Amino acid sequence: MQTTTVHETHADVHVHGPGHGGGHHHTETFISKYIFSLDHKTIGKQFLIMGMAWAIIGGFMSVLFRVQLGWPDETFPVLERIFSTWFTDGKLNPEAYYSLITMHGTIMVFFVLTASLSGTFANVLIPLQIGARDMASPLMNALSFWFFFIAGVVMFASLFLPTGAASAGWTIYPPLSALPQTSPGSGNGMTFWLIAMVLFVASTLLGGLNYVSTVLNMRTKGMTMFRLPLTVWALFFTAIIGILSFPVLVSCVVLLIFDRGLGTSFYLSNIVIGGKALPYAGGSPILFQHLFWFLGHPEVYIIILPAMGMVSEILAVHSRKPIFGYKAMIFSILGITVLGFIVWAHHMYLSGMNPFLGSVFTLFTLLIAIPSAVKVFNWLTTLWRGNIRITPPSMFAIGFVSMFISGGLTGIWLGNSTIDIQLHDTYFVVAHFHIVMGIAAFFGMFAGIYHWFPRMFGRMMNETMAYIHFAITFIGAYLIFWPMHFIGLAGVPRRYYSFNEIEAFSQYGDLNKLISVATIIVFLGQFLFLVNFFWSMYRGRKSVQNPWQANTLEWTSPIEGIHGNWDGELPTVHRWPYDYSRDPNSDIDFIPQTVPLTEEEKKDKIHH
Amino acid sequence: MAIILGLLTLVLLYIVIVQISKASDLIKSLRSGDEHEESFGNGALFTSFIGFAVLIYSIVTCFVYAPTMLPKPASEQGVWINDLMNITIVLTGVVFIITQVLLFWFVYKYHYRKGRKAYFFADNNKLEVAWTVVPAIVLTFLIGFGIQKWFKIFSPAPKDAVLIEATGKQYAWSIRYSGADHTLGKRDFSLVNPDNELGINWNDAASHDDFMADEIVLPVNKPVSINVGALDVIHNFWLPHFRLMMSAVPGVPTHLWFRPTITTEEMKKETNNPNFEYVVACNKLCGSGHYNMKKKVRVVSQEEYEKWFSEQKSYYTTVVKPAMESGAFKMPVSEVAENTAAASANGFSGKLSTGFELVGAVNGGVENKLVTFIQSDKQVAKDIWFSFDRLLFETGKSTLKPSSQEQLKNISEIMKAFPAVEIKLGGYTDNVGDQKANLKLSDSRAKAVMAELIKLGVAANRIKAEGYGDQFPVATNETDAGRQQNRRIDIRVTKK
Numbered sequence A: 001m002q003t004t005t006v007h008e009t010h011a012d013v014h015v016h017g018p019g020h021g022g023g024h025h026h027t028e029t030f031i032s033k034y035i036f037s038l039d040h041k042t043i044g045k046q047f048l049i050m051g052m053a054w055a056i057i058g059g060f061m062s063v064l065f066r067v068q069l070g071w072p073d074e075t076f077p078v079l080e081r082i083f084s085t086w087f088t089d090g091k092l093n094p095e096a097y098y099s100l101i102t103m104h105g106t107i108m109v110f111f112v113l114t115a116s117l118s119g120t121f122a123n124v125l126i127p128l129q130i131g132a133r134d135m136a137s138p139l140m141n142a143l144s145f146w147f148f149f150i151a152g153v154v155m156f157a158s159l160f161l162p163t164g165a166a167s168a169g170w171t172i173y174p175p176l177s178a179l180p181q182t183s184p185g186s187g188n189g190m191t192f193w194l195i196a197m198v199l200f201v202a203s204t205l206l207g208g209l210n211y212v213s214t215v216l217n218m219r220t221k222g223m224t225m226f227r228l229p230l231t232v233w234a235l236f237f238t239a240i241i242g243i244l245s246f247p248v249l250v251s252c253v254v255l256l257i258f259d260r261g262l263g264t265s266f267y268l269s270n271i272v273i274g275g276k277a278l279p280y281a282g283g284s285p286i287l288f289q290h291l292f293w294f295l296g297h298p299e300v301y302i303i304i305l306p307a308m309g310m311v312s313e314i315l316a317v318h319s320r321k322p323i324f325g326y327k328a329m330i331f332s333i334l335g336i337t338v339l340g341f342i343v344w345a346h347h348m349y350l351s352g353m354n355p356f357l358g359s360v361f362t363l364f365t366l367l368i369a370i371p372s373a374v375k376v377f378n379w380l381t382t383l384w385r386g387n388i389r390i391t392p393p394s395m396f397a398i399g400f401v402s403m404f405i406s407g408g409l410t411g412i413w414l415g416n417s418t419i420d421i422q423l424h425d426t427y428f429v430v431a432h433f434h435i436v437m438g439i440a441a442f443f444g445m446f447a448g449i450y451h452w453f454p455r456m457f458g459r460m461m462n463e464t465m466a467y468i469h470f471a472i473t474f475i476g477a478y479l480i481f482w483p484m485h486f487i488g489l490a491g492v493p494r495r496y497y498s499f500n501e502i503e504a505f506s507q508y509g510d511l512n513k514l515i516s517v518a519t520i521i522v523f524l525g526q527f528l529f530l531v532n533f534f535w536s537m538y539r540g541r542k543s544v545q546n547p548w549q550a551n552t553l554e555w556t557s558p559i560e561g562i563h564g565n566w567d568g569e570l571p572t573v574h575r576w577p578y579d580y581s582r583d584p585n586s587d588i589d590f591i592p593q594t595v596p597l598t599e600e601e602k603k604d605k606i607h608h
Numbered sequence B: 001m002a003i004i005l006g007l008l009t010l011v012l013l014y015i016v017i018v019q020i021s022k023a024s025d026l027i028k029s030l031r032s033g034d035e036h037e038e039s040f041g042n043g044a045l046f047t048s049f050i051g052f053a054v055l056i057y058s059i060v061t062c063f064v065y066a067p068t069m070l071p072k073p074a075s076e077q078g079v080w081i082n083d084l085m086n087i088t089i090v091l092t093g094v095v096f097i098i099t100q101v102l103l104f105w106f107v108y109k110y111h112y113r114k115g116r117k118a119y120f121f122a123d124n125n126k127l128e129v130a131w132t133v134v135p136a137i138v139l140t141f142l143i144g145f146g147i148q149k150w151f152k153i154f155s156p157a158p159k160d161a162v163l164i165e166a167t168g169k170q171y172a173w174s175i176r177y178s179g180a181d182h183t184l185g186k187r188d189f190s191l192v193n194p195d196n197e198l199g200i201n202w203n204d205a206a207s208h209d210d211f212m213a214d215e216i217v218l219p220v221n222k223p224v225s226i227n228v229g230a231l232d233v234i235h236n237f238w239l240p241h242f243r244l245m246m247s248a249v250p251g252v253p254t255h256l257w258f259r260p261t262i263t264t265e266e267m268k269k270e271t272n273n274p275n276f277e278y279v280v281a282c283n284k285l286c287g288s289g290h291y292n293m294k295k296k297v298r299v300v301s302q303e304e305y306e307k308w309f310s311e312q313k314s315y316y317t318t319v320v321k322p323a324m325e326s327g328a329f330k331m332p333v334s335e336v337a338e339n340t341a342a343a344s345a346n347g348f349s350g351k352l353s354t355g356f357e358l359v360g361a362v363n364g365g366v367e368n369k370l371v372t373f374i375q376s377d378k379q380v381a382k383d384i385w386f387s388f389d390r391l392l393f394e395t396g397k398s399t400l401k402p403s404s405q406e407q408l409k410n411i412s413e414i415m416k417a418f419p420a421v422e423i424k425l426g427g428y429t430d431n432v433g434d435q436k437a438n439l440k441l442s443d444s445r446a447k448a449v450m451a452e453l454i455k456l457g458v459a460a461n462r463i464k465a466e467g468y469g470d471q472f473p474v475a476t477n478e479t480d481a482g483r484q485q486n487r488r489i490d491i492r493v494t495k496k
C-alpha cells in the first residue's frame, strides 16, 4: 500500500481530522495503522478483507453440501479425511449437513452481505463522497469492526464444538432451536450462534448510527441532501433500516436465550418429547417468527440497497449519462424502506396466522414491487442512448440489473399469499432469494469493488481476469439457481438432506448433479477475483486521479489516500453528481461536482 | 492421485489466465490514452452475447422441464391456485423477456464509440408516472384475484367434511380419524404421558370411536377437514399434489380443508406412472430427519372409502379399554397398527413386575418387542432378533455415546424382571469399507454392549455377544437410510 510516504508528508493534516482532538503529531506503528486504525478508509478495507474471508468459508460450505445433494449415493473418503467429524463412511452426516446450511446462510446473509457490504462501502464512500475528513466518530467506527470481528470468532468457533454448530436454519425457529434434545446443533452450537448475533448487532448499530450522523452532519459546503450521490442515499437508508430493525432481533434472540437457559416460555407451549410433557406453557413459536421477520424482511433490503445505490452510480458513470429519475430513485428507496417494515409476515402466510392478516400483508407486499419496478425501469432508461463504457464495474452492474429482474419477478409470485400456499418453503423460494438477494448483492459488491478499487488501492484491477470472472459468475449463477425454480414447482421442499427418500421428489438426480458441478466451477472461479484483487493491489496498473472520469468527490481526494482525505480545504460542491454529457457541444462529457455553475446553468432551474 | 492431477491442472489453468491477463495490462499501459479508450466498447458484444445466451437458456429450460413438474392439481383448491399461478407466469414472463431483452440489447446498441454523445436525459414525469401506474394496476388485479381465492381457501370447512387430525413429531405424522360420530375426542395437555402422547381424554365419549390410521385415505369429491398440530417442534403438512400446506406448530392449532378431485387410480393413468402415490411430506426444517418425514395419501372412490372406514378398529376399544381392564392403562399412540395386536394380547404397559418403569420406551421399540416376546408363548428361535433403536456409537469406534444409557438400563431391568432369560447380542455393519475391519468393529461393538449390561448388574453368564460384520443386512445397502438400518446391534432370546 502506498499510503506511507504520502501520509508522512501530510502528517499535519491530522489536526483537521475529527476525533483526533489536539494537534499532536503522532507516529503510527503497523498496528495502529492497519490493525487498530481509526481511518475510515482502512476500516473499510478491514471490512472488505474480512468479508472476503467469510465469503470463501461460506461458499466452501455450499460446495460441501452441494456434493451431498449432487451425488447422494457416492462416498468421498478424501473429504472424510479432512472433515472427519462431519463425515461418516465417506458421506456427509445429516446433522453436519444441517449445520452447514445454517452456517452458510448466517455467514452469507449477515457477515458477508450485511456487515461487509455496508461496512466496506459506507466506510470508504460516505466520507469521501460527502466531503468529510472522516466519520463522525472514528472510534465507534473501529469498534464496529471489532465487534464484527469478535462475533465472527464466536461463530467460527462453534464449528468445532463436539455437538456441532447451530443447525436450525439461518432463521432458527424455535422450538427446534430452543430444545437441545430435538437436535444436537441446538446445544452449545446454538448458544454460540445467539451470542455471536448479539455481538453482531452491536457492530451494526455502532456502524449505522455513525453513518447516519455522518451523512446528516458532516457534508461539505454546498453538499445539500439532493446533491448526494445515490450511493450515499442508499447507504444512509440502509443504516436507518438497520438501526430500527436490528434491536428487534436482539430482543427476539434474548427471549430465546431466556427460554433456553432460564426456563421461561416466551416461544414454547404444550411440548411433548418422547411421550413426556415439558413444563412450558403459554408461549408461542409464532411470536418468534413475528419478531424474527420484523428484522428479517428489512434485512433483505439492508443487503440490497447498498448494491442498488452503487449500481445506480456505476451505471450513470459508465454510460456517461445522468441517472434517470434521480428523485424517483430516492423516493423509491424511501418507499422500499417504509413498506419494508410492514411486509414481514409474508414469510408466515402459512404459519397458521389469521387469514385476514395474510390478505393485508399480501397487499403491502405486492405494493413494494412498485418502487422496485420503478428502479428497474430507471436503470434501463439510464442505459438507453448512453455511450456505455464496457468495463468490469459496468458489466457487473448490468449483471446486477439482470439478476434483480429475474429474482424480483418471482417475488410477485411469492408475495401473493394464494400462490405461496404452493410455493412456501420449496426450492422455488431458494431460487427467488438467491437470485434477487444473494447473487444480485454479490454482483453489486463486485461492481463496487472493481469501480472503487483504484480509490482504495491507487491501482486498477486487471480487466481480462475480470471479464472471465464475470462470465463464469453470471452464467454459473443462472445455471445454479434458475433450475431451482423448476425443482420448487415440482413440489420439492427446501432444506432436504436427500431427495431420494420421497419418491415424488426423487426425479431430479441429473439436474442436481449439474447444479453441483456449476457450484464447484463458480466457487473456483471466484479465486480468479481473489488473485486479481491481491495481485493488482501490489502490481496493478497505477491509477490516474480520476480513472472513470466521474463527477463525485471521492475522485478529487488524492488517489493515494491520505489521512484526512483532502490537503488543506475541503472541496466545495456546486452541482449534483450526475452532470454527464450535459453539454452536447463539449468534448468533455463530465462535470465534477466541484465545478461552479455557469451563468447559463444557473438559469436552468433543474438539477444542480 | 486423480485429485492431485486435478489440482495441478487447475493451478496451471490459473497461471495461464493470469499470465495472459498481465500481458493485456502491459499492452494497455503502453498504448496512448486515446487508443486505450477505444477498448471501452470491446466487451459489449461479449456481455450482450452472454446475456442473450442466458436468456435463451432460461426460456428453453422452462419448456424442457415443464413436463417434470407437478401433475394437474388434484383438489378444487389446487385448481384455483394453479389458475392464479398461470396468470402470474404469463404476466411476469412477458415483463421478464421484455426487460432482459432491452437490457442486453441496450448494452450492445449503445456501447461506447469514439465521438458518440450520450443523450442527457435526466427526467421525464410522464414516463415515470406511467411506469408507476401500470405496474400498480396490474398488481391490484393480481392482489384482488389472489385475496378472493385466499379467503375462499381459508373459509370454514363444510359441515359434512371428513374430519382428520394430523400431528407431527420428529420424524413422523400420526393420523387420527374421527369415527362415525364425526367428532374427534378431546385432548388435554395435562393427560400426556408416554402411553398417551396426544393426551387424549378417554373420558370423552367422542374419543371412543376415533381410530389411528397408518395412511391417509380420502373419499374423492368429499371435503376433508384437517386439524394440524405438532408435539415437539414446528413441522409443515405439505400436500404437493393438492397444492396445499399448513404449518404444524406445537401449542398453536392450525387448520386446513380441501376437496380432493382425482383418485389415486386416476392419477396413475394421468401420469402414466403405475407406482404413483400421493404423499404428505414435511416442509419445515424439524431436525436431522426432516427430509424423510412422510405419509402416504390415498384418494379412493366413496365405496372404497366406506369399506376401508368400516374395517378400521377404534383405538379405544382395541387398545385402551383392554389395557385399562388389565389395570395397566398407559398406552402410547404411535405406530399403532404394528402394536395393536401385541398390546391387546398382553396389555404390556411399560411397567415391569419389579416395579421399574421403562424410560422413554416406545411401542415398536426393542424393549416392548423383547418383553412381548418373552411373555408370549413363542418358542426361542435362531432367527428371531430385535434391533436396538436407541444405541449410538462414536463414529468408527466401539465407544457407546452417553445417550445410549437409557435403553441399556431398560434392557438390564428387563433381564432382572425375567431372571430365566438368556440373550445373545449380535453386531452388524453396512457393506461400506473393508470387510475385515467391519467384522472387527461389529464384534467389539457387540462386546461393548455386553460389558455395559454386565456393568448394569446382569450376570455375565446370561449374555453372549458376537459380531457378524456386513452379513445379514436388514435393509438395502444401496441407500443411505438402508445402510443406517444395517449398522445396528440386535438382541436374541436364547432361553426363557
Ligand code: HEM
Residues within 6 Å of the ligand: A171, A300, A301, A303, A304, A346, A347, A365, A366, A368, A369, A372, A407, A408, A409, A410, A411, A412, A414, A415, A416, A420, A423, A424, A425, A429, A432, A433, A436, A437, A438
Ligand atoms: C418484488 C419484490 C419482492 C417480493 C414481493 C418478495 C416476496 C417474498 C416472499 C413472499 C417471500 C416468502 C416466500 C416463502 O417463504 O414462502 C420471500 C422470500 C424471500 N425473499 Fe423476497 N420478495 C421480493 C424481493 C426480494 C428482495 C429484493 C430480496 C432481497 C434483496 C428478497 C429476499 C428474500 C429472502 C432472503 C427470502 C427468503 C427468506 C427465507 O425464508 O429464508 N426478496 N420474498
Ligand SMILES: [Cu+2]
Residues within 6 Å of the ligand: A296, A297, A300, A343, A344, A346, A347
Ligand atoms: Cu420478505
Ligand SMILES: [Cu+2]
Residues within 6 Å of the ligand: B235, B236, B282, B283, B284, B285, B286, B287, B289, B290, B291, B293
Ligand atoms: Cu420437517
